[in-house]
Amino acid sequence: MKHSLMSDNISKGDLNVLVDFLSQDPQPILTNNKKVRQFEEEWGSWLGMPNNLMVNSGSSANQITFLALRQMLPEGAEVIVPPITWVSDISAVLQNGFTPVFCDINPKTLAIDEDDLLDKITRKTKVVFLTHVLGYNGLTDKILKLCEDNDLILVEDVCESHGATFKGQKVGTFGEISNFSYYYAHHMTSIEGGMVSTTDPEIYQLCRMFRSHGMLREATDDAIKQEYINEYPDLNSDFIFTEAAYNFRSTEINAVLAHNQLKRLDGNNKRRNENHYTFINNLNSERFRTDLNHEGNSNYAFTPILNEPDFALRDKTEERLNKYGIEFRRGLSGGGSQIRQPYIEKYIKNFNIKINGIYRAPNPLDYPKADHCHHFGWYIGNYPDLEESKIKHITEILNED
Ligand SMILES: Cc1ncc(COP(=O)(O)O)c(C=O)c1O
Structure with missing residues (x-):
């Protein structure tokens, strides 16, 4: 697939x-x-x-x-x-x-x-x-x-x-x-x-x-x-x-x-939303976060995020996704934490900022929740014409032991 x-x-x-x-x-x-x-x-x-x-x-x-x-x-x-x-x-x-x-x-x-x-x-x-x-x-x-x-x-x-x-x-x-x-x-x-x-x-x-x-x-x-x-x-x-x-x-x-696309936007969003719930409802909540605030969401991507920091499970999950031809991006939006990107280092000396009451340069580890998504979160495509069986198949692959 x-x-x-x-x-x-x-x-x-x-x-x-x-x-x-x-x-x-x-x-x-x-x-x-x-x-x-x-x-x-x-x-x-x-x-x-x-x-x-x-x-x-x-x-x-x-x-x-x-x-x-x-x-x-x-x-x-x-x-x-x-x-x-x-x-x-x-x-x-x-x-x-x-x-x-x-x-x-x-x-x-x-x-x-x-x-x-x-x-x-x-x-x-x-x-x-x-x-x-x-x-x-x-x-x-x-x-x-x-x-x-x-x-x-x-x-x-x-x-x-x-x-x-x-x-x-x-x-x-x-x-x-x-x-x-x-x-x-x-x-x-x-x-x-x-x-x-x-x-x-x-x-x-x-x-x-x-x-x-x-x-x-x-x-x-x-x-x-x-x-x-x-x-x-x-x-x-x-x-x-x-x-x-x-x-x-x-x-x-x-x-x-x-102009032509806008006519289809609400209908497409509705279908993507249905897909999103199929995805969440079939994901193993012991392994992945299913407790995000879903109210009012309008996703064009599925967002599996591991509950616990586990590099071995992360690598195994990616191997499996690759094996089954499921394209993904690690880090959710934008490749994960921007603080880890090389361009930030270039500017760091110019923006020492207040962190826990002390002025210093940003360190990704000071933002543990974002850093968790950087390492253990993914984005997988969710499009309007996706069949329910395909979504279930993706969750089976993610849930596999
Ligand atoms: C959150 C966010 N802001 C801004 C942009 C930039 O948009 P564009 O790719 O149209 O330049 C993107 C890109 O995808 C994005 O995800």
Whole structure:
């Protein structure tokens, strides 16, 4: 039996819509244009966020978010991040002059742990950047209250959790900003693509400019434009660069695909959810964690995690998965603990942070719950058309003695 990490999420119907779009006469504009705007509106209605900006990847959504926050927060401000996340979450923080402060995870949600979060908040903390890992809702009432009480901006990374909910409300609508990815393996795809969704009109205006090289003309707020034009009367108003930014734009092709994929998203999520419960209900709970918080989840991956740290069992499990052709990734999202990655060492001297009351560089062993997932957790593909018998077969292989 072969079971790959991803199945082709792009249907014949998607391709036909794309061909129809490209065959139009006159030929359509292919760079960021009407189709991108249309999809931004559709996404806003689906998610329930007022300001939505399509970009060319989830990493770009991360980067543009922190470029915008850089305009309003002091340099070196602390951003609380989990070790279990994607590299671009940490690079967006680092590359925009902020200090990432790692916070261990809650083994039930796989996201930031609320008690550790309380310990990590200092006078310098300005942002909590929470990742909803592989479809699990990562929010709790206490996290939301800590953000509110300490005046912290909540940024949600929802790249892996489209459609997950907390208390019935979609995640990605609780924070001031949320980031999404439409990468091929995710819940829905635009080949490559991403979205920044925000409640804050000022952040939206900044992101509009920063998506296109920092160009003022991309802002839709006349007051912002006039301010710069008055301050720089010698510049051509078509070419005022308000920030040393980049090109993060999507193409129309990605938006056409995303539009068609969005129609299937809720249905696909429902089927993936049913698969998830079949998986959990058949997994041996004496060996694997089956007690995660499943409420409101929207997984595109199965997440077997060993109960106990056991390297011999880990290696045996991987041998078996390989033998049966079941593709997997160790470490859950992003290859496990980011603190163990070589790039962190390069920056470590710049971010000595408060750990148990003492300022020092992060060490993966100070984050034992994340480190456990790094060594003893996996991700295996869960796609909408997976048959029940195949899911049971995967659990049999995992449960085997
Ligand atoms: C949690 C998380 N954030 C950000 C990203 C980056 O998204 P992209 O691959 O679209 O750049 C990913 C990537 O898969 C991710 O898993």
